[in-house]
Amino acid sequence: MAVSAATAADATAGTGEHAPRARRGGRRRTALTFWGFVGPFLIGLLVFTIIPVGWSAYLSFFDATNTVSPTPEDFVGFGNYTAMLTDPAFQDSLVTFTVFAAFIVPVTFAFSLGLALMLNRVRFMRAFFRSVFFLPFACSYVVAALVWKMSIFNGVRYGLANTVLDLFGVDEIAWLFRPDPPWFWLVIVSLRLWIQVGFYMILFIAALQQIPQHLYEAAYVDGAKPGRQTFWHITLPQLRATSVAVLMLILIAAYQAFDEFLLLVGTMPSARPPLVYLYQTSLGMQQELGTGSAGALILALLIAIVTLLQGKFLGFGNSEDR
Amino acid sequence: MVAFKRNNSSQQTFAKLAMNRRRMLALGGLAAGAGALSACGGNTGRGSGDGVNLSQWYHQYGEAGTQQAAEKYAAAYKDATVTINWIPGDYDTALSSGLLAEKEGDYPDVFEGHLNRAMVESEQIIPLDDILADVLDDYTPDDLARNTIDGKIYGVRMIDDxxxxxxxxxxxxxxxxxxxxxxxxxxxxxxxxxxxxxxxxxxxxxxxxxxxxxxxxxxxxxxxxxxxxxxxxxxxxxxxxxxxxxxxxxxxxxxxxxxxxxxxxxxxxxxxxxxxxxxxxxxxxxxxxxxxxxxxxxxxxxxxxxxxxxNGGWDTFVNAKSANIDEAKAFVKWLWIDNEEFILDWNLSYGFHIPPRLSMRGSAEQLQSGPAAEAVRISEEYGWAENxxxxxxxxxxxxxxxxxxxxxxxxxxxxxxxxxxxxxxxxxxxxx
Structure with missing residues (x-):
């Protein structure tokens, strides 16, 4: 937007004595357009993200129980950080998350790519299939979690999953609330896949359609066979930029896992991701906003580091020079 | 279907979360999320007060008719205009943020909850010894102890569960x-x-x-x-x-x-x-x-x-930040200490609860036979309260x-x- 406005201003620049004024007017218009578009987002970002993050950083150095404006004598230095880092429950929550991410990231990636490849080949009712798989993305985690919990995976005999098992003579299973065997992972993972896969699938479909057809044709001329060969040597490398972005998005989404965990397995320590633990620490009755803020910043730092590393190793943003 | 009354004095976060989820289930999910966010859809029980406004917060009771009852009590109070905030979803979180608020109308003047020491240490609530002074021997020792920190009583018992x-x-x-x-x-x-x-x-x-x-x-x-x-x-x-x-x-x-x-x-x-x-x-x-x-x-x-x-239950407190502390205390005394009609109505007309005022228990006919009587008996004989x-x-x-x-x-x-x-x-x- 800014660029095209600037070009328009340049175009008028060579037309004689009015040029300077026109240029000034153009610049002002450019600036106005720029702030008109960016301003509202910036204000939102400032009010709902940057100020709270800053405040949270401030709180993290205080014993801020039941208050968001601690007094100087509440200052505890890095006490909250050491408390959080040595808290076994917080450590456990990081382990829980790691297990979850190690599973959900590759599986979501594989499922969405697989679906995209299949849909890309479908010759009829394409729009229908695309919508069908994308629709769950519009569903809130809360609603889906309640459906999963109360209807599909409830532990009583008339739950959907248990009814199906009953047909095969299998006893009912308490899907949630019991860590051994950890069936709750099945519930959580299936829910997340159901909601997320469609979205990443759309990203992949868009990327697939960008791959120039002549690459495949050239490969066929050279004797390549459709299928695995072209997939590994043409499709996948061409999807690199999208794949890296998708991997990052999936990983960040995994870090942010909260709703379904809280709703499905809220109190089970073996299935408590960091955000649920921080919620328990800093909100509700406990109200330890200082330690909670410290934990949140530790988590933010972790996400940033992992994302940077991932970007570095997978080469996010430098796909052009390859 | 009252929200889970597992009120260990210090309602632990897990229980709170569980409550959150439980209430959400009762509500059917989405509504709860929205409710927790808004936490303020006020219904006004109009009194003919002299300009004093009080905001009273309840968690969402599950039994039909409870919200109307709360509004009825508020409307019957003549010395202030009492606004009821009936909070679905995660009550403890809504309450905690409400207690951090500085602006009149954003915070509750009077609210129900469970006492924990942090509320006293952060000066969120005020002692209510003066309004309870005449009736101390009309509560069980447990109901007083669970509301007492360092010798001062902060909460008035509403229901025993x-x-x-x-x-x-x-x-x-x-x-x-x-x-x-x-x-x-x-x-x-x-x-x-x-x-x-x-x-x-x-x-x-x-x-x-x-x-x-x-x-x-x-x-x-x-x-x-x-x-x-x-x-x-x-x-x-x-x-x-x-x-x-x-x-x-x-x-x-x-x-x-x-x-x-x-x-x-x-x-x-x-x-x-x-x-x-x-x-x-x-x-x-x-x-x-x-x-x-x-x-x-x-x-x-x-x-x-x-x-x-x-022995679980709920207590009522007065917010230390309230601009009308004296009026809030007067309202609490009027409703939860003196008003036998409303206390009995609240305890017996919807779900069953044991009225905390010992002198009123004789009038609780619903609790004098069958399983209800047995429940009262075992509660008295084997009951323990939170600390x-x-x-x-x-x-x-x-x-x-x-x-x-x-x-x-x-x-x-x-x-x-x-x-x-x-x-x-x-x-x-x-x-x-």
Missing amino acids: PQFLYYRPSLLEAKGITPPATFDELMAAAAELTTGDVKGLFLGNDDSATKLFQPIVFSAGETLLTDANEIGFTKETVLAGAMQVKELHDSSSLLVGAPTEAWDPSSIIQNLCAIQWCGLWALPQIIEAHGDDINVIPVPGFNGGTPTVF PNWTPKMETAVDDMMNHIVLEGADPDAEFDAAAATIQGELDSIFG
Whole structure:
């Protein structure tokens, strides 16, 4: 937007004595357009993200129980950080998350790519299939979690999953609330896949359609066979930029896992991701906003580091020079 | 269907989260999310006050008619205009942020909740000794103790809600079982009563292990914290009890994964279980479903200990930030101390609760026969109350310990030591 406005201003620049004024007017218009578009987002970002993050950083150095404006004598230095880092429950929550991410990231990636490849080949009712798989993305985690919990995976005999098992003579299973065997992972993972896969699938479909057809044709001329060969040597490398972005998005989404965990397995320590633990620490009755803020910043730092590393190793943003 | 009244003085975060979820279920999810966000859809009970406005916060009670009743009481008050905030969803979180608010109208002047020491230390509430002075001997010592910190009383008891086990006498008789008196008998009965369609016992979905910690302690005649604020329970007691709880969980006689939590009587109403942990509030609903075929017993004693009943309930407080503290106190006194008609209405007309004012209990006809009378009796005989010095962090520590031992088979010794260390750390930081 800014660029095209600037070009328009340049175009008028060579037309004689009015040029300077026109240029000034153009610049002002450019600036106005720029702030008109960016301003509202910036204000939102400032009010709902940057100020709270800053405040949270401030709180993290205080014993801020039941208050968001601690007094100087509440200052505890890095006490909250050491408390959080040595808290076994917080450590456990990081382990829980790691297990979850190690599973959900590759599986979501594989499922969405697989679906995209299949849909890309479908010759009829394409729009229908695309919508069908994308629709769950519009569903809130809360609603889906309640459906999963109360209807599909409830532990009583008339739950959907248990009814199906009953047909095969299998006893009912308490899907949630019991860590051994950890069936709750099945519930959580299936829910997340159901909601997320469609979205990443759309990203992949868009990327697939960008791959120039002549690459495949050239490969066929050279004797390549459709299928695995072209997939590994043409499709996948061409999807690199999208794949890296998708991997990052999936990983960040995994870090942010909260709703379904809280709703499905809220109190089970073996299935408590960091955000649920921080919620328990800093909100509700406990109200330890200082330690909670410290934990949140530790988590933010972790996400940033992992994302940077991932970007570095997978080469996010430098796909052009390859 | 009242929100789960597992009000250990320091309502621990887990319970709170569970409550959050439970209330959400009751609401059907989305509405709860929106409700927790808004937390302010006010309905005004118009009084003809002289310009004084009071905001009164309730959590969402599940029984039909409760909200209308609260509005009716507010409208009947003549000395101020009282606005009711009826808060669905996560009440504790909404309340906590409400108590941080600085602007009149954003915070409650009067609110219900459960006392914990942090509220006093952060000066969120004020002592109510003066309005209670004349009626102190009309409350049970437990109801005063749970509202007292360092000798000052901060909360006025609104309702007493004992929690115990409901059972179906016909199902027990069919198997020739007498109501279990010990935890071993309870396990045996649960196993015996479990059939293809009905599980023997329902304690809750995610808190079936954690909620038994305090019964184990009180059953042995021990306590959470001593009067000198030291740890009041022994490793021997806790581990012996925890192992029994583990044995129960390893059996297949527990109902797990019921659509509703144990605060809701649906499981026993729908014949999903023969025995269920629930509270007095649910009795009218259960009687409607099962008629005479229902009775109550305390939670049986562990390892030769006595039976126990957790006496939960709700208290009302005055916000220290209120611009109208005196008016708020006058309103609390009018409604929850003096107003026999409304107190009895609130305690008996919707779900059942025991009126906290001892002198009013005689008028509670609904509680004088059948299972209700038995519930009152066991509550008086075996009941214990929460301790406001027991912090949410302490509760989290013992809950994690119970879950680790019972559900995950972790080393009990190490788990106990870890929990005890966390609790001691809390005690040192508060009293040390």
